[in-house]
Amino acid sequence: MNPELSQDLSLLHLILNASLPVQLVMLLLLGASLMSWWFIFIKMFALKRALRETDRFEREFWGGGDINAMYKRVAAGRGEAGEMARIFEAGFREFMKLRQQTGLSLNVIVDGTRRAMRATYQRELDSLESHLSFLATVGSVSPYVGLFGTVWGIMIAFMGLSSVAQATLAQVAPGIAEALIATAMGLFAAIPAVVGYNRYTHDIDRLANRMESFMEEFSNILQRQATKAS
Amino acid sequence: MNMSADAPFVSRPRSNLIAGALALGVHVVFVLLLVFGVSWQTRHPAPVMVDLWEALPPPPPVAKPATPPMVKPARPPAPEPVKTPEPVKVKPAPRPEVDEPPPPKTPDIALEKKKAESERQKKMQAMQAAEEKARAEAARKVQETQLAERKKRELLRQMEEEDLTRRMADEAAASEARQAKLAEAQTKLAEAAAASKRQAEVASVVGQYRDLISAKVRGNTRLPDNLAGNPQVRCLVKLLPTGEVQSVRVTQSSGNAAYDEAVVRGIWKSSPLPLPGERDARAAFVPELSFVHRPKE
Numbered sequence: 372m373n374p375e376l377s378q379d380l381s382l383l384h385l386i387l388n389a390s391l392p393v394q395l396v397m398l399l400l401l402g403a404s405l406m407s408w409w410f411i412f413i414k415m416f417a418l419k420r421a422l423r424e425t426d427r428f429e430r431e432f433w434g435g436g437d438i439n440a441m442y443k444r445v446a447a448g449r450g451e452a453g454e455m456a457r458i459f460e461a462g463f464r465e466f467m468k469l470r471q472q473t474g475l476s477l478n479v480i481v482d483g484t485r486r487a488m489r490a491t492y493q494r495e496l497d498s499l500e501s502h503l504s505f506l507a508t509v510g511s512v513s514p515y516v517g518l519f520g521t522v523w524g525i526m527i528a529f530m531g532l533s534s535v536a537q538a539t540l541a542q543v544a545p546g547i548a549e550a551l552i553a554t555a556m557g558l559f560a561a562i563p564a565v566v567g568y569n570r571y572t573h574d575i576d577r578l579a580n581r582m583e584s585f586m587e588e589f590s591n592i593l594q595r596q597a598t599k600a601s
Numbered sequence: 602m603n604m605s606a607d608a609p610f611v612s613r614p615r616s617n618l619i620a621g622a623l624a625l626g627v628h629v630v631f632v633l634l635l636v637f638g639v640s641w642q643t644r645h646p647a648p649v650m651v652d653l654w655e656a657l658p659p660p661p662p663v664a665k666p667a668t669p670p671m672v673k674p675a676r677p678p679a680p681e682p683v684k685t686p687e688p689v690k691v692k693p694a695p696r697p698e699v700d701e702p703p704p705p706k707t708p709d710i711a712l713e714k715k716k717a718e719s720e721r722q723k724k725m726q727a728m729q730a731a732e733e734k735a736r737a738e739a740a741r742k743v744q745e746t747q748l749a750e751r752k753k754r755e756l757l758r759q760m761e762e763e764d765l766t767r768r769m770a771d772e773a774a775a776s777e778a779r780q781a782k783l784a785e786a787q788t789k790l791a792e793a794a795a796a797s798k799r800q801a802e803v804a805s806v807v808g809q810y811r812d813l814i815s816a817k818v819r820g821n822t823r824l825p826d827n828l829a830g831n832p833q834v835r836c837l838v839k840l841l842p843t844g845e846v847q848s849v850r851v852t853q854s855s856g857n858a859a860y861d862e863a864v865v866r867g868i869w870k871s872s873p874l875p876l877p878g879e880r881d882a883r884a885a886f887v888p889e890l891s892f893v894h895r896p897k898e
Contacts, residue, residue: 401628411620416620
């Protein structure tokens with residue numbers, strides 16, 4: 372039997388027999404894929420938790436509880452509380468501190484509170500959005516990296532073809548197959564990364580909107596309280 | 602001023618390990634799917650040998666299927682298949698012919714005997730004078746008839762035996778002839794197959810080179826402007842073994858002299874023509890090549 376026709380085309384065999392640049396590309400893509408999946412899962416857990424905590428906090432806050440008690444509880448366990456709770460805690464603490472100082476106008480107190488809340492909001496948003504840029508990069512670049520590996524592999528396959536007298540498909544087929552694995556890996560890394568990126572930016576946007584609305588509403592409440600007191 | 606009280610809280614993402622394990626799991630599942638789900642192995646079915654039989658396949662191969670099919674073609678066309686049916690065929694045939702004739706004959710004889718006896722008794726009662734004579738005569742007659750009967754039977758049996766032996770010999774000869782014929786036919790078939798295969802190979806090479814030559818000549822032929830349709834020119838080209846053109850002669854004109862001329866020039870220009878390296882295939886081209894040219898394929 373023709374040994375060329377019955378060649379072993381198993382996946383592992385192809386990858387191990389690929390040329391060095393193609394192997395490097397595959398390794399890079401495997402790393403990118405692993406990292407992006409890792410971040411996808413991290414973000415998935417973090418966002419789920421943020422959403423749950425935000426829902427819980429909003430329910431509690433608008434449920435008519437004592438704001439002072441709520442502040443004490445959140446301040447005691449800042450790590451356990453959600454993003455919105457921390458924004459509330461930062462704002463309320465600033466508000467209390469400013470109120471203790473005498474001779475401050477209402478505008479100054481409310482502005483200071485709002486600044487404190489905004490700073491915390493930025494920090495929280497930043498932590499929520501961390502790693503998302505990596506997903507975006509993997510999603511847009513890894514197809515090209517895979518394509519590069521494929522082009523390189525096919526180039527080498529055809530170079531090998533030029534040195535033989537009779538060109539048959541069996542001589543290029545393994546080279547092209549191994550090269551195409553690089554493209555497959557690039558797509559495998561890119562598709563989940565793009566889907567994850569789009570999904571998570573959308574989720575974070577919605578969460579940010581909720582937090583911003585809460586900040587506005589909470590400053591209104593504090594302002595009302597301050598005017599009542601003075 | 603002490604800043605520690607105002608230090609902002611920085612949340613640290615947790616569950617990194619779980620996420621990492623899940624990411625690894627996704628990849629492992631994917632790789633397993635690829636390796637076991639997609640069979641990239643190009644496996645070809647094992648070659649199958651087929652025997653062509655002119656006659657019906659003999660029964661013995663059915664009786665012992667354990668013999669591997671690969672061994673059979675190597676053996677000459679089985680001697681057992683033809684021999685075994687022989688005893689089966691010949692033996693049952695004579696048996697009814699040998700056994701059957703005697704039974705109907707014995708009752709005949711007995712009947713006759715009885716008849717003769719009764720006649721004799723009647724005669725004895727009727728005529729006493731002729732008694733002795735008649736008895737002797739009757740006895741002799743009976744004896745004669747018996748003798749004749751026996752002789753006849755013996756003769757019959759002899760004839761039958763001869764017939765049988767002759768038939769057996771005939772049968773053996775016929776089967777031998779048949780076997781020889783079969784063997785001959787098979788060897789002839791194999792030879793013919795080999796020859797035709799060889800011929801096909803040569804023909805394919807010849808066709809290939811014919812196409813090559815056509816292509817080369819076509820590339821070197823400048824068609825005249827007034828050429829219409831796809832006229833055909835037949836040329837006789839004399840070639841050296843190297844493919845060098847020695848002479849070109851138009852044996853069948855296309856009717857367009859300018860075109861004929863152009864083809865002849867094209868053939869000269871194409872010298873040396875590509876020739877196969879194989880001798881058998883080369884024979885179709887080398888000393889003379891009858892070459893048909895059409896402007897279009």
